[in-house]
Amino acid sequence: MDTGTHIVMGIGLTALATQDPAMAGSFAATATTLVAGSLIPDSDTVFKLKDNATYISNHRGITHSIPFTILWPLLITLLVFTFSSNVDATHVWLWAQLAVFLHVFVDIFNSYGTQALRPITNKWIQLSVINTFDPIIFILWCLGIVVWGMGVHPYWAFFPIFLILVIYYIIRFKMQKAIRQTALRQIKQEHNLVKVFVAPTIRFMEWRVAIQTDVYDYVGRSYGRNVVFSEKVKRHSLPSNNLMDYVKHDKNVKTFLNFSSIYRWETKHLADGSMEIRLIDLRYLKNGHYSFVAIVLLDKEMTIQHSYIGWVFSEDKLQRKLFAK
CATH class of the missing domain: 3.30.70 (Alpha-Beta Plaits)
Structure with a gap:
């Protein structure tokens, strides 16, 4: 997800963490734990200062891997407890672990993906059902924050949002499947299928579609259930x-x-x-x-x-x- 969405997720988790008696001693420490945990895996953005190849190779790579998903919460716990002893270190770690895990977890649902299972495998996990910035998800989190700010209990403000998001993700998977089926029917599988890619855009009803066969590449978009291919290009063999x-x-x-x-x-x-x-x-x-x-x-x-x-x-x-x- 984008940085803005990770921030509002961190604020939402902060609201929930305020109900933990072990975190009640310092709101600043609680907010730091959850917001930092929601952002720290993207610290690899610093590689952009070197060059694009280094950034692309590392962004959502090792910093989103299993070892770092474990390391980041420990680092946050150490830093927070160094400056605030009014919270329980174990609970700081648990909340930081939740924030980091959710960051990595939600990132696997867009087309950029992550290497979340590294070092078991370096394969990029790209489920491609949620756009990097999804306005609906962002607005839902913002609504939860506003409702919480109006004095509503955090549980009532955010638990319905979690339920809505689960339903929303299921809908997105069903939409992706339906568009894939429509696209394949449209090309009538004229040749041997090599690969199919269906991914969302920022618009709810619009998806990117790419299909490779052993003879042609088809690239286009879907609008609702209507798939329009703007390119049909004969595949070139790889260079010698x-x-x-x-x-x-x-x-x-x-x-x-x-x-x-x-x-x-x-x-x-x-x-x-x-x-x-x-x-x-x-x-x-x-x-x-x-x-x-x-x-x-x-x-x-x-x-x-x-x-x-x-x-x-x-x-x-x-x-x-x-x-x-």
Whole structure:
């Protein structure tokens, strides 16, 4: 989820924690425990200061893994108890553990996903039923905070919200399943199915759809139950092994291949004899442009001159970023 949603979740959990007698000694310590626990897994955002490849490789990676889901609450407990002895350390740890767990748990439901089961497996868990920012979820949490602020008991303010959210998530799974079935019927499975991707947008009734077969890539959107494919592109074979030897160790390419769950390749010979290899994530088509790509430019000697990975929303900006270094 986005930072704003994690913050309002932390405030909601703070309201509930105020009913714990062991946390009643300091509201500041209680709020710090729950809000910090709701945000601390995203401390990996600091990697953005280095470069996109490092950020994408690490965001929601090890900081959302099993060891760190255990480590973060211990760290928060140590810091909180250092500055406030008016709360019970065991209860601080338990509430911090709940906040961290919920952060990691809700993140697996969007298309970015997390490596929540690391080190058991480095596979990205991407259930793709909730958008990174979901207005309905955000508004529900905000309503709970407002109702609590008006003096309503935290249990009455937030337990109905938890129930509504459970129902909401079930509805989103059912919607995803229905759209997947509609999309597959629409292409009539003309060829052997390779992969299907259905993910939400910020609009409740609009979903992104991408289907790969052994011959074509289909990319489009659903509006209600009506799926509209805006692209049907013949699949290109992967670059030759010889060509891959030149690019497979590039940091941006490796990051893309590890992160993207459904993509295609494009190769282009340029007028000066150089070659462009582009990896296109099919999950992010909007207004005729794929916003998440990795691109490598090779000269005549097959030496990498430039490479880039990231989200760019126009071809002009992509070219500027490619040659920025």
